[in-house]
Amino acid sequence: MSIEVQYRNRAKELLSNGEVKLVVGYTGGTTPERRRPVFISSAEQVDRLVLDDLCIANLSGYLVTESLLSDEKSVAVFLRPEGIRSINILAAENQLNPDQIVIFGFEPAGNTIKALDGTNALEFSEFVVSLSENPSVSDSDPVIEKLEKMSAQERFSFWQDEFSKCIKCYACRQACPMCYCRRCIVDCNQPQWINTSPHTLGNFEWNIIRAFHLAGRCVECGNCDRACPVNIPLRLINRRMAVEARESFDHFAGLSMTQEPVLASFKKDDSETFIL
Ligand code: SF4
Ligand code: SF4
Numbered sequence: 001m002s003i004e005v006q007y008r009n010r011a012k013e014l015l016s017n018g019e020v021k022l023v024v025g026y027t028g029g030t031t032p033e034r035r036r037p038v039f040i041s042s043a044e045q046v047d048r049l050v051l052d053d054l055c056i057a058n059l060s061g062y063l064v065t066e067s068l069l070s071d072e073k074s075v076a077v078f079l080r081p082e083g084i085r086s087i088n089i090l091a092a093e094n095q096l097n098p099d100q101i102v103i104f105g106f107e108p109a110g111n112t113i114k115a116l117d118g119t120n121a122l123e124f125s126e127f128v129v130s131l132s133e134n135p136s137v138s139d140s141d142p143v144i145e146k147l148e149k150m151s152a153q154e155r156f157s158f159w160q161d162e163f164s165k166c167i168k169c170y171a172c173r174q175a176c177p178m179c180y181c182r183r184c185i186v187d188c189n190q191p192q193w194i195n196t197s198p199h200t201l202g203n204f205e206w207n208i209i210r211a212f213h214l215a216g217r218c219v220e221c222g223n224c225d226r227a228c229p230v231n232i233p234l235r236l237i238n239r240r241m242a243v244e245a246r247e248s249f250d251h252f253a254g255l256s257m258t259q260e261p262v263l264a265s266f267k268k269d270d271s272e273t274f275i276l
Contacts, residue, residue, distance in 0.1 A: 003051055003106060003113060003114065003115045004049070004050065004051040004052065006115065007025075007049065007051055007078070007104050007106075007115070008046050008047065008049050010104070011023045011025070011040065011043075011046045011049060011076060011104075012043045012046045014076055014102065015040070015041070015042060015043045015046065016043045019074060019102070020073070020074045020075055020076045020102055021041065021071075021073040021074065021075065022039055022040065022041050022068075022075045022076070023039075023040040023041075023046070023049070023075070023076045023077070023078075023104075024037065024038075024039055024040075024059050024062050024063070024075060024076070024077040024078065025037070025038055025040060025049045025050075025051070025059070025077070025078040025104070026038060026049065026050050026051060026055040026057075026059075026078060027048045027049060027050050028050055033054060034054070035050060035052075035054045035055045035056070035057070037057065037059055037062065039062075049078075051078065051106060051113065052112075052113065053108055053111060053112060053113055055078065055080075055106075055113075056080070056222070056226075057175075057221075057223060057226070058079070058080065058082050058083045058086060058177055058219070058221035058222075058223050059077050059078060059079065059083060060077065060079060060083045060086035060087055060090065060177040061086075061175070061176065061177035061179075061180070061223070062077070063075060063077060063087075063090065063096050063101065064090060064095050064096060064177070064180045066182075069096055069097065069100050072097075072100065073100070074099075074100045074101065074102055075100060075101060075102070076101075076102035076103075076104060077101060077102070077103060077104065078104045078106065079103050079104065079105055079106075080105075080106060080107055080108075080221070081105075081107050081116070081127070081128075081131055082219040082220060082221040082254075083177075083219075083221065084103060084105060084116075084121065084124045084127070084128060084254070085128060085131070085219040085253060085254025085255075086177045086178070086219050086221065086254060087101060087103070087121045087254075087257075088121060088128065088254040088255065088256055088257050088259065089178060089217055089219070089253060089254045089259075090177065090178075090180070091121060091257040092256070092257050092258060092259050092260075092261075093261070095180055098120060098121040098122070098257055099120070101120065101121065102119055102120065103118065103119055103120060103121065103124065105117075105118055105124065105127075121257055122257075125256065128254065128255060128256070129255065131252075132252035132255050141236075141239060143233070143236055144236060144239060144240055144243075147236065147240075159204075159207075160200065160204075162232050162233065163200070163203040163204055163207050163232065164200060164203065165230040165231075165232055166198055166203040166206065166207065166230065166232060167198050167229070167230060168186075168196060168197070168198045168202070168203070168206065169229060170184075170186070171224075171227040171228060171229060172210065172224035172225075172227055172228055172234055173186075173210065173224075174227070175223040175224055175226070175227035176214070176223055176224050177219075177221070177223070178213075178214055178217045178218065178219075179210075179213075179214075185209060185213075186206055186209075193205075193209075194206050194209060207232075207234075207237070211237045211238070211241060212263075214238060214241065215241045215244070215245060215262065215263060216241070216245040216249070216251050216253055216261060216262030216263055217253055217261065217262075218238040218241060218242055218253060219253050219254050220235070220238055220239060220242055222235055224238070225238075245262050248270075248271045248273075249262050249267075249270060249271070
């Protein structure tokens with residue numbers, strides 16, 4: 001039996017016996033190679049669920065949608081490993097109760113996918129630890145390597161060119177499970193921290209501030225990168241920040257539901273290269 005069928009059967013069972021009120025998963029998109037999120041609330045709709053290697057979006061952000069979990073009923077969600085790490089961060093930051101989440105875990109395996117053992121965040125603890133021991137974040141990304149070899153001025157010019165394309169649509173923010181603030185810093189106008197016009201200074205402010213807010217929290221799901229309508233390679237910033245958090249602070253984002261945020265905690269042996 002395929003994983004898609006197994007998970008459909010499980011979803012039917014959970015919805016029929018009332019164990020969950022909703023299943024957040026994937027269904028066909030507007031073109032054959034696309035998948036889009038779907039919200040299934042009855043057993044009769046379950047056959048709309050699709051699960052294959054085209055299901056790449058991190059769906060965990062929907063769980064922090066206002067009032068979705070406020071009635072304390074459970075929700076099931078399809079998650080890749082990055083999504084499971086997101087659940088840990090959202091739980092550590094008190095944005096959701098992990099006991100209300102039933103996880104349908106899956107990951108790519110060649111051209112196909114395989115199911116992950118476990119149904120809730122706690123049961124995936126060992127799996128996430130194994131990810132941290134063999135992180136996908138790699139210093140060997142060819143574009144990052146190219147950027148690392150540039151002088152500071154050349155790198156600045158590279159990002160200036162990229163950020164000049166930003167139209168301040170905030171799709172990156174909307175797509176990111178970690179960008180859950182009800183009122184984003186960019187929406188404040190008294191005082192106005194970030195200029196909202198899409199010009200060079202404002203674009204730099206927005207993208208750099210967002211990168212800092214995601215430092216040590218980004219799980220590299222790629223939602224922001226895929227959402228950007230002008231193809232700014234946001235993954236490069238996120239990946240570099242993840243490598244930095246790992247190398248400087250031994251911090252792997254989303255390791256557990258009790259992990260302290262890297263920028264809000266202090267260890268005596270933390271690197272202080274920024275002071276020296
Ligand atoms: S910053 Fe981008 S890659 Fe990182 S968690 Fe948010 S959406 Fe995913
Ligand atoms: S999605 Fe792209 S264009 Fe839109 S605000 Fe983010 S970086 Fe700018």
